[in-house]
Amino acid sequence: MSDVDAKHLRAFIERIEKLEEEKKTIADDIKDVYAEAKGTGYDTKVMRKIVSLRKQDKDKRREEEEILDLYLAALGMLPG
Amino acid sequence: MSDVDAKHLRAFIERIEKLEEEKKTIADDIKDVYAEAKGTGYDTKVMRKIVSLRKQDKDKRREEEEILDLYLAALGMLPG
Amino acid sequence: MSDVDAKHLRAFIERIEKLEEEKKTIADDIKDVYAEAKGTGYDTKVMRKIVSLRKQDKDKRREEEEILDLYLAALGMLPG
Amino acid sequence: MSDVDAKHLRAFIERIEKLEEEKKTIADDIKDVYAEAKGTGYDTKVMRKIVSLRKQDKDKRREEEEILDLYLAALGMLPG
DNA sequence: CACTGGAAAATGCCGC
DNA sequence: GCGGCATTTTCCAGTG
Numbered sequence A, B, C, D: 001m002s003d004v005d006a007k008h009l010r011a012f013i014e015r016i017e018k019l020e021e022e023k024k025t026i027a028d029d030i031k032d033v034y035a036e037a038k039g040t041g042y043d044t045k046v047m048r049k050i051v052s053l054r055k056q057d058k059d060k061r062r063e064e065e066e067i068l069d070l071y072l073a074a075l076g077m078l079p080g
Numbered sequence E: 001c002a003c004t005g006g007a008a009a010a011t012g013c014c015g016c
Numbered sequence F: 001g002c003g004g005c006a007t008t009t010t011c012c013a014g015t016g
Helices: A003-039 A044-076 B003-039 B044-074 C003-039 C044-074 D003-039 D044-074
Strands: none
Touching: A003 A044, A003 B003, A003 B044, A044 B003, A044 C044, B003 B044, C003 C044, C003 D003, C003 D044, C044 D003, D003 D044
């Protein structure tokens, strides 16, 4: 591997590591919020379940749009 | 649960969801970097290994510093 | 490890391997059904999406029941 | 899509869902065996490794037999 | 501190 | 043959 390649690879690695750090920071922030909520008396287990259910709603809606696109594409490709 | 509580809980949930979204954005960015690296010919599996190893190094170093601090603290030699 | 232990472990491993085989058989059956459907003109991508959405429905319903239990438990209303 | 087609599609979907359920049942059975093994003191991580290695062996042996068959066929020495 | 449940990573599969 | 996608497996934090 040439020096140039090595530099290139190193740049990629460093970009990733920087992003990973940012991601970790946010993950810690999330933990903090749960901890704060717990500190004011909320049940984190319930909270996590709520967050999870709401996420499922979003995901499902997104997928329903996808399948609609699939249907439309299928209809657009019919000979008639 | 009173209205005030409900509002409070809702605020926590929304903070979490916002953070989760940010986290997802960054995770996607990381994927993009890997994809870009792959597009220029790098093996992402190897790259992931490198990132992982370097992370272990970092964690190890951090841990060693913590232990050192513990020793220093025990000896009453820490400025704090 | 004693001979008895070795036998015991071996028995566990073999039970697992047998089950894994059965699982693979069923996975292959599923593939066959998709292939058959494709052969009669259906779009497998659409089919997979349908199956996936219906599965989400089921999962979500199950989770909603779980969170209901959590609520009831929190209110001290669960016979547990 | 005609009613007949709809019925046909529905039948395919239901066959798949039934098989998926069976697959899930077996997957759960496997989990149970691991749990039982764990309960009697075995390290499931090690067990998983063993199962995985043995699977690789099996796959490798199968592949080698296939290659052998190819050779034999090329030489006109296969009974089929 | 062991266990469960959820996130992340790795693998395999399908369609193009 | 490859890229994207889904499944599976692995890992880790949170909980009791």
